[in-house]
Amino acid sequence: MKEDFLHYIWQYKKFDFSNLTTVSGELLTIINCGNYLQQSGPDFFNAQIVLGNQKWAGNIEIHIKSSDWYLHHHEKDSNYENVILHVVWEHDTPVFRKDNSEIPVLELKNYTSKRDLENYQSLASPKSWIYCESQIATIDSFVFQNWQERLFVERLERKYIPIDQMLKETENNWEAVLFCMLAKNFGLNTNGETFFKIAKSIPFSIVRKESAEVANLESLLFGTADLFPVDVQDNYTKDLKTRFEYISQKYKLKKIAIEPVQFFKHRPDNFPTIRLAQLAMLYHKQQNLFSKVIVAKTAKELHQLFDITISDYWQTHYQFDRESPKKKKQFSKSFVDLLVINTIVPIQFAYAKSQGKEASESLLDLLREIAAEKNIIIEKFSNFGIKARNAFETQSLLQLKNEYCNQSKCLQCAIGIQLLKT
Structure with missing residues (x-):
């Protein structure tokens, strides 16, 4: 009890x-x-x-x-x-x-009543994954869909908190916040925090000034990440290292303490070198990216913003000084989808909120265009009869699992309350 x-x-x-x-x-x-x-x-x-x-x-x-x-x-x-x-x-x-x-x-x-007590005991009895796993697929679709929309908004509100904090730290510099958020998600789970610290340590005014040359942006990111080899062999790496030393002195940049980026268990296209080079090219090609992100309303428009090719050197390299067969290494559709879900949509929600506007409905429609995410939580829900069709549904299921099921908040959940009534 x-x-x-x-x-x-x-x-x-x-x-x-x-x-x-x-x-x-x-x-x-x-x-x-x-x-x-x-x-x-x-x-x-x-x-x-x-x-x-x-x-x-x-x-x-x-x-x-x-x-x-x-x-x-x-x-x-x-x-x-x-x-x-x-x-x-x-x-x-x-x-x-x-x-x-x-x-x-x-x-x-x-x-x-005995019935209410028995329903509660049935719901609260131990299960293999979540309390309602054997009953969740029986929930009325109208109740479930309305609860998903509420969960989706709750998840946006949760993602709004760190954005709001960064806005305070940057004096409402939306471009700088977007840069940091994108960097974090370019790093994925393994290197996300390290990429975030790298982006935060570089004033966005410098990123804007140096964006005319992609090599300057690469030198900033690679140098801050401490990725240059000690014994530099090829000319491109030597040039980037020289540029980083010059830019650091020019802007009096301080060396920051960060965790080393991880290559282990990553496919080559997800190596931190490749992701940082892609981030540099994105900000070289897309000036005023925040303004473009805010006005984009469809998945197609957002995918077009990320339709870029990596710099020449990285088309034939995955790491410094190690040449590989040529590959353009463009953003995959699934990677851009992750950026839309975890960066673009939260940023659009936060900006609308700052303007006193309601954007959750349009963002819900946007994520309905995006393919469902694939992870162990979504797979588990599928095993119990809840099959997500798009990113809106996967985001709501992640919120359900993390904030309700994991916290045993069955009686604050529309699903749990509905099961007690039936």
């Missing part, structure tokens, strides 16, 4: 309202169960009840046992002074306010 089940019972009034009495035998009438705000303080605010012949207005606190009041130290917290009713599953000790008046107690187990 968890408190969230009692919150569900109380919030949705899933108990017998007739002939309620407190544990002391006093007649109790519920006029208003209160507002479930899920913030610090009592569980339900602004409730109204009648005890005997006296009407009371105030807050409701809910616990498994009455003694949890003292276990949670509510007796020391002034926020709980206005509690008019203590709702518990099991009453095991009286609870008093600071003025020594006893708080009335309703023992909810006496008024909860």
